[in-house]
Amino acid sequence: MDKFLHEHPITPRTESEKKAVVNRLKRIEGQVRGIQKMVEEDRYCVDILVQISAINAALKKVGYTVAERHMKYCVSHAVQSGEGNDMIEELMEVMKQISK
Amino acid sequence: MDKFLHEHPITPRTESEKKAVVNRLKRIEGQVRGIQKMVEEDRYCVDILVQISAINAALKKVGYTVAERHMKYCVSHAVQSGEGNDMIEELMEVMKQISK
Amino acid sequence: MDKFLHEHPITPRTESEKKAVVNRLKRIEGQVRGIQKMVEEDRYCVDILVQISAINAALKKVGYTVAERHMKYCVSHAVQSGEGNDMIEELMEVMKQISK
Amino acid sequence: MDKFLHEHPITPRTESEKKAVVNRLKRIEGQVRGIQKMVEEDRYCVDILVQISAINAALKKVGYTVAERHMKYCVSHAVQSGEGNDMIEELMEVMKQISK
DSSP states (O other): OOOOSOSSOSSOOOHHHHHHHHHHHHHHHHHHHHHHHHHHTTOOHHHHHHHHHHHHHHHHHHHHHHHHHHIIIIIHHHHHTTOHHHHHHHHHHHHHHHTO | OOOOSOSSOSSOOOHHHHHHHHHHHHHHHHHHHHHHHHHHTTOOHHHHHHHHHHHHHHHHHHHHHHHHHHIIIIIHHHHHTTOHHHHHHHHHHHHHHHTO | OOOOSOSSOSSOOOHHHHHHHHHHHHHHHHHHHHHHHHHHTTOOHHHHHHHHHHHHHHHHHHHHHHHHHHIIIIIHHHHHTTOHHHHHHHHHHHHHHHTO | OOOOSOSSOSSOOOHHHHHHHHHHHHHHHHHHHHHHHHHHTTOOHHHHHHHHHHHHHHHHHHHHHHHHHHIIIIIHHHHHTTOHHHHHHHHHHHHHHHTO
16 A cells, blocks of 8 residues: 555544543553563563563554544545445555554 | 463573664654554544554564574573473463464 | 344345355365375475465455455445444454454 | 475374374365355355454464474474574574464
């Protein structure tokens, strides 16, 4: 996908929506810093791998939240204006990437 | 896996090994902060998903680096002392998690 | 997800759509049989793993084709009748499973 | 990975090991045929996706069984003859593919 169709969601995110996602990302940021510390303290490899796997799961969860909202607002809106298919293909492309 | 067998890798990480991993994690931390900003600026959902997918890929890469080193040092050492199988099972368990 | 909302797609698959998917599944079926043979011939583990990974990729591709068609027909139709959100949640649930 | 180092596992699979893996693959083959039937009967997209996701999970499980055995026999053997690292790198390469 080399070009995005939009700058913003069709229906703007509410402040509470933004806050919920940002809070989850802040937690993830903290977890990433936590792993840096583990590496610096030369902690056991498998403990580090467990943390990495937890962050990956948390990030995917954020991704699914974003994707679901995208479908409920942007894609649905596009479908109603008869332009759903482009947006569906755009979304499928990125879902393939995320699921890797 | 509810219990880890070790506190540290059998062969300590060198300073340059630590630095290489920490640098990659710092970059990932920056990317996570970048997504927070995108959410706050109400950026387009698919742009955010593309970033999430990039971070996941970067994290997995760190994971594979850690796992490979674990096999070359810790697991190999355990194999040579006749205790490889426990460590192999421990590693497989966490690889299943990471690959999700 | 413990209950499916429909027995069939809202717009029936055409014969050529069915044939295209079935052909890909027949190829996958042949690949699975190929691995059985490899195991019986006691072939090298990594060769078998490479084949398993190829089948997984092929299956996911079929999954994305089915999901994309589902969005273009069933979900789009539901959106137009004002019942899109249930179907979107149903789809997200199964996408999470597939991406594991 | 464009070249495999071996034709066979270092320690041959026993008949019962072979049978266990082949049986699981036969079940997977049956599941793939089951999806073909679902497509021919024009069954609901999400039902088909659920089945695809079940097969992917089953295949990955076979993959992990094969990989674990590979580590316990082939990789361990290579480690003991001082040639572990090549085989570890070969394995990591294919694990990255499988986890996609």
